[in-house]
Amino acid sequence: MIDKFVPSIAEALEGIPDGATLLLGGFGAVGQANLLIEGLLETGLGNLTVVANNAGYGTVGLARLLREGRVRKLICSYPRIAGSTIFEELYAAGRIELELVPQGTLAERMRAAGAGIPAFYTPTGAGTELARGKEICDFDGRPHVLEHALHGDAALIEAWEADRWGNLTYRMAGRNFNPVCAAAASRTIAQTQHVRELGSLDPEAVATPGIFVDRIVHIPYGDPQD
Amino acid sequence: MIDKFVPSIAEALEGIPDGATLLLGGFGAVGQANLLIEGLLETGLGNLTVVANNAGYGTVGLARLLREGRVRKLICSYPRIAGSTIFEELYAAGRIELELVPQGTLAERMRAAGAGIPAFYTPTGAGTELARGKEICDFDGRPHVLEHALHGDAALIEAWEADRWGNLTYRMAGRNFNPVCAAAASRTIAQTQHVRELGSLDPEAVATPGIFVDRIVHIPYGDPQD
Amino acid sequence: MTRTDWTPRSRSAIAARVAEDIPEGWYVNLGIGVPTLVADRVPEGREVIFHAENGILGIGPAPDPAAVERWLVNAGKQHVTLLPGGCYFHHADSFGMIRGRHLDLCVLGAYEVSAAGDLANWARSVGDTAPAVGGAMDLAIGAQRVWIAMEHVTRKGAPRLVERCSYPLTSPGCVKRIYTDLAVIDVTPRGFEVRDMVPGLTLAALQDMTDAPLALAVAPDALRMG
Amino acid sequence: MTRTDWTPRSRSAIAARVAEDIPEGWYVNLGIGVPTLVADRVPEGREVIFHAENGILGIGPAPDPAAVERWLVNAGKQHVTLLPGGCYFHHADSFGMIRGRHLDLCVLGAYEVSAAGDLANWARSVGDTAPAVGGAMDLAIGAQRVWIAMEHVTRKGAPRLVERCSYPLTSPGCVKRIYTDLAVIDVTPRGFEVRDMVPGLTLAALQDMTDAPLALAVAPDALRMG
Numbered sequence: 001m002i003d004k005f006v007p008s009i010a011e012a013l014e015g016i017p018d019g020a021t022l023l024l025g026g027f028g029a030v031g032q033a034n035l036l037i038e039g040l041l042e043t044g045l046g047n048l049t050v051v052a053n054n055a056g057y058g059t060v061g062l063a064r065l066l067r068e069g070r071v072r073k074l075i076c077s078y079p080r081i082a083g084s085t086i087f088e089e090l091y092a093a094g095r096i097e098l099e100l101v102p103q104g105t106l107a108e109r110m111r112a113a114g115a116g117i118p119a120f121y122t123p124t125g126a127g128t129e130l131a132r133g134k135e136i137c138d139f140d141g142r143p144h145v146l147e148h149a150l151h152g153d154a155a156l157i158e159a160w161e162a163d164r165w166g167n168l169t170y171r172m173a174g175r176n177f178n179p180v181c182a183a184a185a186s187r188t189i190a191q192t193q194h195v196r197e198l199g200s201l202d203p204e205a206v207a208t209p210g211i212f213v214d215r216i217v218h219i220p221y222g223d224p225q226d
Numbered sequence: 227m228i229d230k231f232v233p234s235i236a237e238a239l240e241g242i243p244d245g246a247t248l249l250l251g252g253f254g255a256v257g258q259a260n261l262l263i264e265g266l267l268e269t270g271l272g273n274l275t276v277v278a279n280n281a282g283y284g285t286v287g288l289a290r291l292l293r294e295g296r297v298r299k300l301i302c303s304y305p306r307i308a309g310s311t312i313f314e315e316l317y318a319a320g321r322i323e324l325e326l327v328p329q330g331t332l333a334e335r336m337r338a339a340g341a342g343i344p345a346f347y348t349p350t351g352a353g354t355e356l357a358r359g360k361e362i363c364d365f366d367g368r369p370h371v372l373e374h375a376l377h378g379d380a381a382l383i384e385a386w387e388a389d390r391w392g393n394l395t396y397r398m399a400g401r402n403f404n405p406v407c408a409a410a411a412s413r414t415i416a417q418t419q420h421v422r423e424l425g426s427l428d429p430e431a432v433a434t435p436g437i438f439v440d441r442i443v444h445i446p447y448g449d450p451q452d
Numbered sequence: 453m454t455r456t457d458w459t460p461r462s463r464s465a466i467a468a469r470v471a472e473d474i475p476e477g478w479y480v481n482l483g484i485g486v487p488t489l490v491a492d493r494v495p496e497g498r499e500v501i502f503h504a505e506n507g508i509l510g511i512g513p514a515p516d517p518a519a520v521e522r523w524l525v526n527a528g529k530q531h532v533t534l535l536p537g538g539c540y541f542h543h544a545d546s547f548g549m550i551r552g553r554h555l556d557l558c559v560l561g562a563y564e565v566s567a568a569g570d571l572a573n574w575a576r577s578v579g580d581t582a583p584a585v586g587g588a589m590d591l592a593i594g595a596q597r598v599w600i601a602m603e604h605v606t607r608k609g610a611p612r613l614v615e616r617c618s619y620p621l622t623s624p625g626c627v628k629r630i631y632t633d634l635a636v637i638d639v640t641p642r643g644f645e646v647r648d649m650v651p652g653l654t655l656a657a658l659q660d661m662t663d664a665p666l667a668l669a670v671a672p673d674a675l676r677m678g
Numbered sequence: 679m680t681r682t683d684w685t686p687r688s689r690s691a692i693a694a695r696v697a698e699d700i701p702e703g704w705y706v707n708l709g710i711g712v713p714t715l716v717a718d719r720v721p722e723g724r725e726v727i728f729h730a731e732n733g734i735l736g737i738g739p740a741p742d743p744a745a746v747e748r749w750l751v752n753a754g755k756q757h758v759t760l761l762p763g764g765c766y767f768h769h770a771d772s773f774g775m776i777r778g779r780h781l782d783l784c785v786l787g788a789y790e791v792s793a794a795g796d797l798a799n800w801a802r803s804v805g806d807t808a809p810a811v812g813g814a815m816d817l818a819i820g821a822q823r824v825w826i827a828m829e830h831v832t833r834k835g836a837p838r839l840v841e842r843c844s845y846p847l848t849s850p851g852c853v854k855r856i857y858t859d860l861a862v863i864d865v866t867p868r869g870f871e872v873r874d875m876v877p878g879l880t881l882a883a884l885q886d887m888t889d890a891p892l893a894l895a896v897a898p899d900a901l902r903m904g
Contacts, residue, residue: 116777199762330773342551425536
């Protein structure tokens with residue numbers, strides 16, 4: 001019987017190597033797999049490359065991982081932490097590398113990785129500092145930037161509901177980057193608020209089909225705080 | 227008040243120009259906007275370029291449009307019609323142009339058009355006849371083909387439910403190419419089996435947000451026949 | 453200029469002036485700051501559908517503080533509500549809508565706009581502090597129209613409408629119209645053209661606060677004083 | 679060869695032999711013909727999740743003819759059922775799964791397979807009749823493993839396992855294993871290696887019906903007679 005649930009965060013994270021590239025879902029305080037991310041601290045992993053829209057939220061999750069010095073490089077569109085200067089200090093001290101990516105390009109690069117597209121052209125960023133050094137090509141008389149797929153060794157995501165095949169739903173704005181990360185990583189690990197019987201999720205409303213999910217931990221933490 | 231419903235097929239199709247490129251949803255007999263497609267016959271339009279996975283089904287919809295000589299070019303992955311040789315005869319007689327595209331590349335080219343990506347690299351078709359004359363580039367030591375976005379002047383699609391903002395759901399395998407076509411055309415016209423009050427569709431389960439839909443006609447024809 | 457004969461528009465009045473120009477049925481993304489205020493100033497009974505980058509269409513008014521839904525935030529991480537007819541989708545789909553030119557309008561703040569429509573709104577410099585771009589570049593290239601809502605001059609009195617941007621660009625040539633506390637100005641192939649000014653303000657006085665030539669809009673119905 | 683000492687596997691037996699090798703939990707796409715039969719031969723109690731290109735995961739057994747759901751067809755346009763835990767998605771997402779290497783296995787039919795793993799299964803020639811490719815090229819490059827299920831020779835007795843394909847390629851070097859009515863053969867860097875043969879068949883006799891060198895598989899546990 002297929003059963004992707006594992007009983008502990010430690011088991012869920014097993015096998016992620018030092019120096020891994022991690023894709024983190026979430027936008028603002030919503031949809032962050034904070035308990036999985038903090039579980040990484042227990043594993044002793046370091047030298048990580050983290051792909052995330054923000055540099056964390058508050059003092060939890062990615063913000064803690066950054067503070068503990070586990071992140072070598074951040075690939076990010078908006079590397080700020082509400083109410084914290086952890087990232088700014090690391091960056092000013094030269095203790096973290098930053099690859100700044102426009103938000104839509106960040107999403108599309110992960111979507112491309114999940115969909116087997118190694119590279120694509122986008123108009124976003126053409127004619128700006130963020131296109132510097134990149135291949136530019138005109139389509140319909142408009143310059144476009146060649147961008148490459150962004151693949152993760154692991155994705156850590158947060159779901160609202162999950163069944164044992166790994167089918168997931170999200171709650172409202174909790175969807176955000178989570179389905180995109182799920183498809184773009186070699187192993188996808190989800191924390192979920194609710195466990196559902198197989199067959200009880202509406203087949204028309206599954207947001208992440210189980211094919212993209214490897215392990216699930218049930219973490220019913222309640223509403224996001226901010 | 228926004229209301230995308232129109233009372234007749236004729237009004238729904240108004241403004242599509244002669245020689246237009248049309249994107250047609252549907253796969254096999256399921257999810258075909260047959261009544262919209264047949265409505266094109268009344269408009270007198272011709273010289274059309276049609277993008278569709280098959281060359282129609284049975285003797286309805288695209289199969290009729292082909293028989294009536296309205297289609298100049300077909301962009302298609304599997305140009306066959308169950309139980310009919312209409313397409314083969316036109317093709318053998320040199321009366322229709324065919325651009326044969328692998329099914330996933332067909333879907334992705336339309337997805338790209340909808341998402342503002344003018345071109346992308348795909349491994350599909352590399353090293354085959356269908357890549358002949360196309361730009362090839364290696365990524366991770368594997369050859370990839372540069373493919374271009376496929377945009378429509380209009381998309382004709384079939385939905386299961388629709389509200390006045392144009393939000394759509396599909397039924398089971400009726401989803402197929404329909405949401406992909408919806409996003410890839412300048413104007414998207416849907417026929418729907420059911421009309422729903424605004425707010426009655428589950429916001430987590432809308433498959434095509436209304437932003438992609440211009441006009442809707444209520445055509446409760448029942449189940450697809452084959 | 454110790455005395456003036458005009459009263460600048462308040463932030464809320466700028467937002468109202470923008471809202472007045474948005475027709476029913478448009479899909480609109482609002483940036484952070486003054487643009488966010490536009491949602492509350494849309495004339496009663498006019499349906500405009502607001503989009504947020506983090507996967508929402510159909511954002512409604514701010515929630516009752518006693519009934520905040522913590523899973524529903526906008527791109528500025530503020531709690532919002534969803535109107536009947538609203539729906540959720542993931543980040544790649546959301547930026548597909550943006551990049552794919554499905555939004556009728558995006559209203560953004562800016563540091564500077566040039567007479568060629570170049571927009572600078574993401575960084576005051578490159579390199580000295582941790583840079584952050586978010587979705588600004590995607591919105592600037594993706595929306596059918598980019599309108600700017602901002603103060604006409606900086607706090608120190610320096611012009612924000614300039615011949616050439618001094619800050620790093622968000623996108624070249626993307627701005628179509630600028631709503632300031634003093635005037636509404638179109639960006640045309642001929643440069644800045646004034647559509648209206650606050651009562652009492654003269655073109656000469658406005659020109660003094662602007663770093664590129666201003667002309668009155670040529671279309672007689674385009675210019676409105678007051 | 680008027681008399682033989684072996685009995686070729688039936689189509690159903692080929693399918694059963696393939697099914698035997700599919701471990702629990704794999705995501706599998708089945709092509710048209712013999713591959714389709716594999717679904718019904720998976721050993722009782724072993725959960726394998728079947729994918730169809732037209733947007734379905736979790737396909738179940740063929741429906742009771744009296745209770746056919748007309749909106750639910752597979753890629754071969756046959757009516758199917760959905761298992762509890764199954765779900766629907768659109769064509770671009772479906773081929774994202776394929777191209778993005780999320781399927782563990784695809785089982786396809788073939789005209790020819792070469793000793794280098796080149797696959798020819800989409801056209802017998804190019805140009806003389808209306809060609810059709812469907813999803814064959816996407817599946818060939820996308821699945822983690824491509825296994826072929828086919829008769830060992832053509833109806834006229836010509837080998838289908840060849841040194842070099844004479845038909846147009848679907849994809850070069852993609853086939854990992856071939857299940858025929860006579861044998862199971864791996865495609866290795868060293869060429870064809872026989873894993874098992876039907877009882878009574880000799881390597882010499884099999885070689886006579888094969889247009890490229892055969893070797894016995896080197897791993898002792900890999901060769902199984904019977």
